[in-house]
Amino acid sequence: MPLQVRGEVVSVRRTGQYFVLTVTAPGVPELTRPGHFSALAIGDLDSSSLILRRAFSIYGVQSRGIYGGTLDVVVADSGPGTHWLTQRRRGDSLDIIAPLGRPFSLPREPVSCVLVGGGYGAAPLFMLAEQLRSRGCRVDMLLGASTEEKLFGVLEGKRIASTVTITTEDGSLGDTGRVTDLLPSVMDKANAEVVYGCGPMGMLAAIAGFAGQRGAHSQCAVEEAMACGIGVCMTCVLPVIGDDAVTRMVRSCVEGPVFRGERVRWDDVGSIPADALGAPVPPGERS
């Protein structure tokens, strides 16, 4: 169950093009699992003109220490709301709802896992890697971005994972190209049985595809635009196939953000597939 807490900013540190925001969040660390996300309010209730929360996957939590429970999120300064967050200073107050959503599923057996992150989408993968390692899983990481400045967590990945493969589209660090160019070879080398991914839809679609071809499981955390993060606004839907083989428009905030790759109809994201439950009937076919 999520908590709504009034937290206090502990620090805002710059890393590449991103900011890591650490904020007190009593009670949240104990409930958080890798893949959960948080929703942060922007500005004061009385004066802010930005009324929608911003959703961030949880990068890390610390349940003990001088600040009590704290939460880390990675923020890209990409608009007025996220800019406001990057300008917070130690001691500022923040309204946080966390943990939200369905986290990554972890394998019961110590199997080989590949973790793929696009840009700061990599944020939840490090907590995941730690937990997989503690279960005896082999962890290989693939981190990619358009350019070096937009990579996140390269050093941390090198500390945790058996191998870290870096790609940038401009070739400024690692291999030139996209993570998905190298994913098949990384999977084959590691004999991977599970692929975890977090990043843009196109990347997740490719991950689900490669995993499916190799008989591996895929766990994909989507980044959909959300207004509430708690399941009431119906904004963040995407077409997902259910256990009954029926496609429904499901909320990525409560039924995701992590989905089994083969269940998401990646090519139809952004539209309503004609065979989805309750899809509009074309005027000519109305009974």
Added chain:
Amino acid sequence: MTRAVVGYDQGDTPAPSVDMTTTLGWFAMPSPVLTASGCAASGRELDQFFDVSTLGAMVTKSIMLEPRSGRATPRMAETPSGMLNSIGLQGPGIHDFIEHDLAWLRQRGVRTIVSIAGSTTQEYEELAKILRPHDGVDAIEVNISCPNVADRGQVFACRADTASGVIASVRRSIDPSVPVLAKLSPDVTDIATIAVACHRAGADGLTLINTTLGMVIDVDTMRPALAGVTGGLSGPAIRPIAVRCVWQVRQALPDMPILGVGGIRTGRDALEFILAGAHAVSVGTVVFHDPSAPKRIHAELASELAARGFSSLSDAISHAHRPPDAESLEALEDDEINPPEWV
């Protein structure tokens, strides 16, 4: 059950002794703060943050006859002090709603106003008939801001005849003991005309207002930001429009129960609606910002009323309509001042 709001005033401190009970028609509620249709699903999600049985009532997301996928994404765009949405009435259909959502609300003891939506007058009538035998429906809110298939997709709410046609058929079909509220659109030339027509058609109350139609163009893609092109604008940006509608309808219909909605985020905002003539308020978009807002706004409204010397909410209803010299009259013959006579 302890709920998940940490580090806030829980609102459990004794509120100022203001009688907050109110009514919508003959439906009595211990609180004037309700949720708004489409902003609170059917209650389970918000129940994680505060006890939804303490609400005046839950107004559920508009339900249609059949399951409905809604529109393509993007469905939302943030705007200054507001947002546009184009959800397209996604929902499970009335039968699934009764089996799961209504059953849960009844079992939790939540006062419930069921919002219904249709694309023909017959669909609204059928929804009312399907709901009729079921317990746990304290009132029906009729969402008439839906495209009317028989009228080239014009929304029912934009014409007095189509609006009142739907209301009359729902009023005929539902249990006579269940109040029927008509939810009106502000996108009309004269909202009072539509309000009067709905009143004559048998509406027991009015919900004012639905979202107002808006549009955002993404200047990077140079295309409409929403897949549905246009969307409903909600949030504090539309509050003055909503207050104006409540005021105008109150003047036209002095005794009509009114549920005020539109951009309320604090108790002060709620008080504006009460003073303009609302008997109760729905809080909608603010819930996306603060899921425990309904509880907070109830406490804030009680404080705001107490600070102005009101011992009951009902004394404040329509108070902004009093004549300019009312204060001096009040001192002389307090008993003879009765709000409906001022308007």
